[in-house]
Amino acid sequence: MTETQTGVRGDSGPATAELVASRVLDVPDFPQPGVVFKDLMPLFGDGEVFRQVIDGIIAYHGRDSFDVVAGIEARGFVLAAAIAYATGVGVVPVRKAGKLPRAAYAASYALEYGEATLEVHQDAFTAGHRVLVVDDVLATGGTAEATLGLVEQAGGTVAGFSVLLELAFLGGRDRLAPRPVHALLTV
Numbered sequence: 377m378t379e380t381q382t383g384v385r386g387d388s389g390p391a392t393a394e395l396v397a398s399r400v401l402d403v404p405d406f407p408q409p410g411v412v413f414k415d416l417m418p419l420f421g422d423g424e425v426f427r428q429v430i431d432g433i434i435a436y437h438g439r440d441s442f443d444v445v446a447g448i449e450a451r452g453f454v455l456a457a458a459i460a461y462a463t464g465v466g467v468v469p470v471r472k473a474g475k476l477p478r479a480a481y482a483a484s485y486a487l488e489y490g491e492a493t494l495e496v497h498q499d500a501f502t503a504g505h506r507v508l509v510v511d512d513v514l515a516t517g518g519t520a521e522a523t524l525g526l527v528e529q530a531g532g533t534v535a536g537f538s539v540l541l542e543l544a545f546l547g548g549r550d551r552l553a554p555r556p557v558h559a560l561l562t563v
């Protein structure tokens with residue numbers, strides 16, 4: 377990971393990290409006091425930057441390195457759909473509990489307060505298909521850990537995991553080790 381003079385770093389190099397940093401807004405005390413919410417809507421809303429970011433994720437992994445893209449509800453859907461369209465693969469939504477209409481695998485994990493559950497259809501993946509998993513923010517890693525487990529439970533092989541932004545102080549990367557994490561911006 378390289379770093380700019382301003383300390384901006386990421387796994388796709390400092391220029392891409394700067395790009396993401398220029399399109400993220402810090403929202404203090406959302407959704408609860410003490411949390412700084414990383415709002416990536418400005419990045420999604422800028423067509424040129426959004427395209428560069430999507431291309432950066434595909435380039436990092438290699439466009440032939442995955443057979444399908446899984447996006448984590450809800451902002452991961454935006455990324456997954458764009459990557460899928462650009463590379464001609466399908467997209468699988470990993471959803472919050474109770475949204476999927478057919479038989480699903482479920483994984484629960486602890487949040488700071490309470491618990492969350494993610495689900496994926498049992499037939500979402502062809503056996504052995506290589507799955508690229510994407511989300512907007514990696515925080516504690518609980519969401520990603522649950523999702524990567526679901527992908528494998530449903531018969532997929534994790535080909536990679538990308539996020540736009542990683543909050544390094546929350547230790548998500550260590551939690552997911554030895555699985556590699558690709559973060560365009562690490563703060």
Ligand code: AMP
Nearest residue numbers: 412413414513514515516517518519520
């Ligand atoms: P975690 O399971 O702690 O890694 O949290 C990651 C999930 O929660 C991702 O789906 C993010 O969209 C969301 N998330 C967690 N913390 C933040 C934050 N500070 N800003 C924006 N989204 C966050």
